[in-house]
Amino acid sequence: MGAKFVSFCRLFLLIQKNHAKTAFLSKSDAFVNVLMMVVNNFSFIFMWWVIFENKGSINGWSFGEMALLFAVMNNAFAFFALFARGSQTLPEYIGNGSLDNFLTTPRNTLFMISVSESTVANWGDFITGFAMFFLSGYVSWNSFLLMLLSSFCAAIVTYAFRLMVSCLAFWAEDTQRLGDNIFMAFLTFAGQPASIFTGWYKILFLTVIPSGFISLYPVEIIKNFSWSALGWLLLGSFGFLFLSIKVFKFGLRRYTSGNRFGIR
């Protein structure tokens, strides 16, 4: 078990090294991409800062809570985009038959698919995430560790939701754009103050579109830690992960492969 885990970690690190090598073939491009991602994130955050400057608070949320949300959301998306973005490319792999390459290796197929893509620009999300944490006013070692844990759980939910949406390609053709739109809706809802969603909306955003696991519990945990909120976050993130793996395995049985010309 130990040797297997070490072998798995070594493979993961080598794949990440290859992604980094590919990304830094043009160092200037890579740095500009990272910088532009930071600028893009902060232009969105600036809009919320203006809203809070004028409104004061929204249902008990001030800019401090919003900054915590952006810290968690950006870090979660960075984890996802840097280390598991292959789940987003899955419909393309299914459509052109390049999923075949992942099925003939001895390693876990889903792991190989997930780590097959990485976008260097998303290092900019990490920069934004950590900057927003320090701007939130909730800075302490405890909060920092809780923010990292919450971001990791939120990354799992992001990954699981994207994987389930991508799995539509096992049942229907050309679902890449549809999947991207559904995923964009998920991210849009995740970037709103959780306090505006109550009642049925809250249930909706913790089930069908689970963006509540990014916006609701993480901020609550960092602000006023409670074991129940942490429990719900862990249950939700790992529950969705389990469900997404089941959906993937079920869909894989329907895979029909393809023969489109192409290269990795």
Place this chain on the structure above:
Amino acid sequence: MEKKMTDIIEVNQLVKKFKLRKKSTGIKGLFRPEYRNITAVNKISFNIRKGERVAFIGPNGAGKSTTIKMLSSILYPTSGIARVKGLIPWENRAALSYHIGTVFGQRSQLWYHLPVQDSFALLARIYNINDIAFKRRLAGLVKLFEIRDLLPHPTRSLSLGQRMRCEIVASLLHKPQILFLDEPTIGLDVTAKEIIRNLIKKQALEEDTTLLLTSHDTDDMEKVCERVIIINKGRLIFDDSIAALKKSYLSKKYIEVTTDSGEKIRHVVNTGQKPVKQALDELIRQYHITDITVENPPMEEIIKEIYNRD
């Protein structure tokens, strides 16, 4: 074919059906789509012994790639059973992958922007090959496939022929006992095809690798393989040695004569209707001949005839 103890691939009544959505218009089609079943592989059975080099041929859509994909654990069959190295491919994906190598001519397992040697190092890690074994194995394959100069170059800068040599090396790094090659010479020029064929055969003979090769180029079949399995419309229609294939379907001879004026005349003789000797006598009477060549029809024509008969 009779099952033997040394059979490394066993296929029994294998069937693969695909469900294709019918094109439909209107709201009804959106909510209640209609499907039609396509039988890509229809109850095929065969066995392959260890070390055999088998060509698996058929026209487009015959079911060649589908069969190879089932045997290499990519696709689940609709019914039937197959064992590769004693394992049911679709149930033992990880275990089987250590015994098989796959080369898909239309697809690459190399990283597009990275040097070829980086892709090889990654594959070694994927297959858990330790550093010493990997270096030794790579050195052997690099020498055999003459790719030393290509190692530091990114895949994107290689010609198709160079890339294919690297693809084959990539699929052989973990020393598989069975190599599935799906159209390995597709898109290559005549010289590159010849090089690839020679290398595939040389490697298979040196390491006693079992080959299952699909191709539309009958030269691949003749120059690399000793046995041929032909499928058409998902059904197996021929399974024997290449020599037997030629013998069974050689009902024609091509006679080419050169006259004293330098003109070349080509005659096709159906040996079932007229003996070759009689045809030659007639030609000698008709022309002043300076040279005669009698040839079997090219393999391509034989295959075409088999498809037509089917």
